Amino acid sequence: MTQIDTLIADTTLTSRQAPPAPNGRWLGAYFGTPGNALITILCLGTIFTLAKLAIGWLFVDATFSGTPAECKATSGACWPFLSAKMRYIFFGFYPFEEQWRPLAAMLLFLGACLVSMVPKVWGRGLLIAWVAIILPTLYVLMAGGYFGLSVVPTTQWGGLPLSFMLSFIGLACALPLGIALALARASNLPAIRVLGVGFIEIVRGVPLISILFMATVMLPLFMPDGITIDKLIRAQVAIILFAAAYIAEIVRGGLQAVPKGQVEAGHSLGLHYWQIMRKIVLPQALKKVIPPLVSLFIGFFQDTTLVTIVGLLDFLDTVRTAMRDPQWQGIAVLEGYVFAAVVYFVFSALMGAYSRFLEQYFRTTHD
Amino acid sequence: MPLLFYDARIRAYLYQMIAIGAVLFVAWVMFSTASANLAKQDIATGFGFLARQAGFVITESAIAYEPTDTIGRAILVGITNTVKVSLLAALFGTILGLLVGIGRLSHNPVLSRLMLAYVEALRNVPLLLYLLLWYSLIISAFPPVKQAIEMLPGVFLSNSGLVMPALRWESGFTELIAALVVGLAGAALAARVLGRRRVLTGKDMPIAPCGTLAFVLPLAAVFLVANIAVSWDVPELGRFRLSGGYHLRPEFVALLLGLTLSVSANVAEIVRAGIQAVSKGQWEAATALGLSRGRTLKLVILPQALRIIIPPLTNTYLTVFKNSSLAIAIGYPDLVMVSNTVMNQTGQAIEAIAIFMGVYLGLSILISLVMNWYNARVALRER
Known part of the structure; x- marks a missing residue:
């Protein structure tokens, strides 16, 4: 036998062998090695303990109906608190008989968002629909003054609609500003670049709280006599400026990812700067950054909770103040927070799933 | 024209x-x-108010502070409190996040799912909500001071926090610190010299024993020679409050817990992404060389993943530093809360806000510089 023959014989021999046994047989992934078994047991123990605590508090020891006194007698959750306070938690001090209006506004808003999430409907028409129909309707519903709706000042707005408003309008207005800042940062003109970099880095270097403080405490000092700006609008402006700096950094990443040849091609076609940006660079850059922008939006939706520190009645704040109601104080200590956490979790997790969907969508479509 | x-x-x-x-x-x-x-x-302008007497109590301070001190010193206390809680949260959060991130990639489905649930639960709920939740949990779960639980002799747990005996140095403190510094430097030197020798000669060097020896020897010498005397400051349960000892307050604990968990969730995601970015061939090559999973991770994968991990990690540290300003919601006297008190007292909103924004900006830039320096060290050296 030559060497080659031996090799062939060997390969035929090995190919006839049974495949090697997998690492551990039954439930190998769970109990394959002693160490792994220990990890599995520890994890299951943790899950079991947490589940027992949670089920005990949420259901077994909980009070489902009754008075504050009955709640005090049991150690579990106090659900009557939530049902008694539900409308305040959702709508704050909005006039009680008029609360169908924020509810309708919220449903309209969420429905419109749901439709707008489908990439197929994206386009100029959608933008016009939002600006010309949806936003004015939402405003009329909330503020009133037309169609026989009574006027409700912004000081009475609160709860979940306010949280949605602060985060959504915040991001919608911050987007064009952020794009402008990103373009300024990438500009060839040194003075424009310095102004852009300065704004972006200063805003990113300080906490949101400090900008909210500036807007609520400091801004009135900069206003000429007799002019006062609504507190809600001041907080909204602070959120817009804050969001714009972060959006600018994300958009900058998108701008950098557009090959230089695209700009040069635009120049050689005789287009000027704005035409190149609007028709060539930005469409490509923005498409790349849509998934990170959605992730950023999740963060801002959560960050709007900070307005409770400067005294706006957002969703977290209505939850907090509901728990301070003398009737329920000291009885419902965690229920409100747990409920709010579930609400925030559901919305954030849905948007997270949407962000992952978009990533997948852009990876597979070319247009 | x-x-x-x-x-x-x-x-x-x-x-x-x-x-x-x-x-x-x-x-x-x-x-x-x-x-x-x-x-x-x-309303007065200028920074003259910094030299005035503060007159308010700060419940927690890393440096000596009395209400009779100046406002400038009160703000300094706020800065140290901010730095203290952010540093600790970054440290604990990084360690926890590293473990969670590695657990996310475990082959054990129970562990990886549990870690996924941990990360998602933390990332999808606002940090401020968690802070308020932890704080009211601590406040409501433990009894008032009068009925403080004495867990160990001298260790009291109540809704105003954990009070435990504090170690007070009578003498020998400086010697001990000097010995620690010398020991650490010696250990680092030994590790460096022996590590270089190992690379040069290819022989295994006793790095761990030599390093430990270099660290322990100066300490042992100080204990034998210098006169070290300590006493315990044991807290006493009075009628309404505990006096003496070291006081761990619920505001601090809630803030540290909330920030640590939030850092750990971010670090876990960063570590997971970093490890997954290292090509699979590296795992296979290390396995072919006979390295165990743990050693593969430590010697082959993590050093490469570190290059991808450092830039987003810098962002996480900057975020935790800025998020520590949420302290004001639960009453931990950080820089923002002290500035807020100053603002209410003096009415000089512009100066107070300018000070804390300036401090945040300066420290943010400092963190960026340190992390960029570290990033340059671990970056791939291309020839």
């Missing part, structure tokens, strides 16, 4: 002039209205 306007360079100058002019104009309008308003409302 139209000809001049068509010159790209001149147009560029014009645009820049307009931009700078607009910014200056807005700044001037704001400055003049602000100074007119301040004069009308009789």
Whole structure:
């Protein structure tokens, strides 16, 4: 036998062998090695303990109906608190008989968002629909003054609609500003670049709280006599400026990812700067950054909770103040927070799933 | 004139002039209205108030502070509190996040799912909500001070926090610190010299024993020679409050817990992404060399993943530093809360906000510089 023959014989021999046994047989992934078994047991123990605590508090020891006194007698959750306070938690001090209006506004808003999430409907028409129909309707519903709706000042707005408003309008207005800042940062003109970099880095270097403080405490000092700006609008402006700096950094990443040849091609076609940006660079850059922008939006939706520190009645704040109601104080200590956490979790997790969907969508479509 | 306007360079100058002019104009309008308003409302300007007596109590301070101290010192206390809680949260959060991130990639489905649930639960709920939740949990779960639980002799747990005996140095403190410094330097030197020798000769060197020896020897010498005396400051349960000892307050614990968990969730995601970015061939090559999973991770994968991990990690540290300002919601006296008190007391909102924004900006830049330096160290050295 030559060497080659031996090799062939060997390969035929090995190919006839049974495949090697997998690492551990039954439930190998769970109990394959002693160490792994220990990890599995520890994890299951943790899950079991947490589940027992949670089920005990949420259901077994909980009070489902009754008075504050009955709640005090049991150690579990106090659900009557939530049902008694539900409308305040959702709508704050909005006039009680008029609360169908924020509810309708919220449903309209969420429905419109749901439709707008489908990439197929994206386009100029959608933008016009939002600006010309949806936003004015939402405003009329909330503020009133037309169609026989009574006027409700912004000081009475609160709860979940306010949280949605602060985060959504915040991001919608911050987007064009952020794009402008990103373009300024990438500009060839040194003075424009310095102004852009300065704004972006200063805003990113300080906490949101400090900008909210500036807007609520400091801004009135900069206003000429007799002019006062609504507190809600001041907080909204602070959120817009804050969001714009972060959006600018994300958009900058998108701008950098557009090959230089695209700009040069635009120049050689005789287009000027704005035409190149609007028709060539930005469409490509923005498409790349849509998934990170959605992730950023999740963060801002959560960050709007900070307005409770400067005294706006957002969703977290209505939850907090509901728990301070003398009737329920000291009885419902965690229920409100747990409920709010579930609400925030559901919305954030849905948007997270949407962000992952978009990533997948852009990876597979070319247009 | 139209000809001049068509010159790209001149147009560029014009645009820049307009931009700078607009910014200056807005700044001037704001400055003049602000100074007119301040004069009308009789609010002083300038930083003279820093030298005035503060007059308010700060419940927690890393440096000595009395209400009779100056406002400047009160703000310094706020800065140290901010730095203290952010540093600790970054440290604990990084360690926890590293473990969670590695657990996310475990082959054990129970462990990886549990870690996924941990990360998702933390990332999808606002940090402020968690802070309030932890705080009210601590406040409501433990009894009031009068009925404080004495867990161990001298260790009291109540809704005003954990009070435990504090170690007080009578003498020998400086010697001990000096020995620690010398020991650490010696250990680092031993590890470096022996590590280089191992690379040069290819022989295994006793790095761990030599390093430990270099660390322990100066300490042992100090214990034998110097006169070290300590005493315990044991807390006593009075009628209404605990006096003496070391006091771990619920505000601090809730803030540290909330920040640590939030850092750990972010670090876990960063570590997971970093490890997954290292090519699979590296795992296979290490396995082929006979390395165990743990050693593969430590010797082959993590050093490469570190290059991907450092830049987003820098962002996480900057975020936790800025998020520590949420302390004001639960009453931990950080920089923002002390500044807020100062603002209410003096009415000088502009100066107070300028101070804390300046401090945040300065420290943010410092963190960026340190992390960039570290990033340059671990970056791939390309020839």
